[in-house]
Amino acid sequence: MRISELVERTGVPLATVKYYLREGLLPPGRAVGAKLSLYGEEHVRRLALIRALRDTANLPLAGVRTVVAVIDEPSPDPVASLGRAVAALPPAVADDRRGPYPRAEAVAREIGEHIDPGSAAMAQLEDALAAAESVGLGISPERARCYARHVHAMAEFDAAHVPAGESGRAIEHVVLGTALYEPVIAAMRRLAHQDVARSRGAGGVRADAEG
Template sequence: MRMSELSARSAVPVATIKFYLREGMLTRGEATSATRAEYGEEHVARLRLIAALAEVRGLPLARVRDILALVDAPLDDPIQAMGRAVGALPPYVVPDPDDAYPRAQAALEALGLAFEPRFAAVAQLESAIAAVESAGLPWDEEVVRRYADPMIRVAADEVAPVGGMTVNDAIAYAVLGTALYEPILLALRRLAHHHLLATGRVRARRAGDGSSGHG
């Protein structure tokens, strides 16, 4: 297809497609003349992937480029690739030069999970716990378990298919899965809260009269 059709199919403006080409985020089509190139389904898929990362995840373009680079030219090591992918996702936390993450370290040790301070998610966990504490929200071993146990199970289910994949496929799956299933998790949690409150399963006390008024 020509660029105009690629634009129509992907709902991405021609000027934006040209920008992605210049930035190397999209491969050039096959040249059919000095001024024309032919694009294929892989270009449509790539534009959809860029939109998924940029629009749904709201990632800055530089971070989208980092993630595409990880998928395109995988490192030899899936662990290193995951580490870089996680570093390309928010929250963007400045690492502590002393690798001191006392809150994260305590939580990970209580959970029996590896504490590797260079992995970006350790600094992310540290700052997330500090934020919860700053807001006066509960943070104790029961709360840690509330979040960690389901996430450990989810992660095991997610990682399982990797055993049947080649390293390149595993890296693409791990990098994109890390980025793109997160909004699913968060939306479902928000919807579950809403369901519990909206169906009246849980109600706060109305100061004074003891009834909730939402029935």
């Protein structure tokens, strides 16, 4: 398709498409003349990916660049590639940030033995735990065990449903699944709180079930 069709199909403005081409976020089209390049489904999908990362996951352009680079040139170690891509997702962690992450380490032990102690997610967990602690909501070992068991079960489901085959495609899936299912899970948890509160009573006070 011509660039005008690509704009129409995706709703991404022409100037933005040209900008992504210049920046290498979108691979060049197939040149079929001095002034004409044609684009394909891979360009449609890439634009949807960039938009999801920008608008839904609130990723700055530098983060999009990292994710795209990992997808286009995955390293021989797919787990390392995934780690690099997921580390680009918010919340941002300073590049020079180093541990130790004492709160996160205690919780990570409940999750599993194969966790990189220097990964961005460890810094994110440390910050989230410190914020909770600052208002008297430090996480108890019992809560850590409970949450760890359930996030691990969800992660096993996720891993079992990554599309097989080409590695760049798998990375794209995992990065988007990480970013886009987080708000899904957060909203589902709020609804589960409603369900539990309505059926059991909230805050120790028994409430009438609705309906």
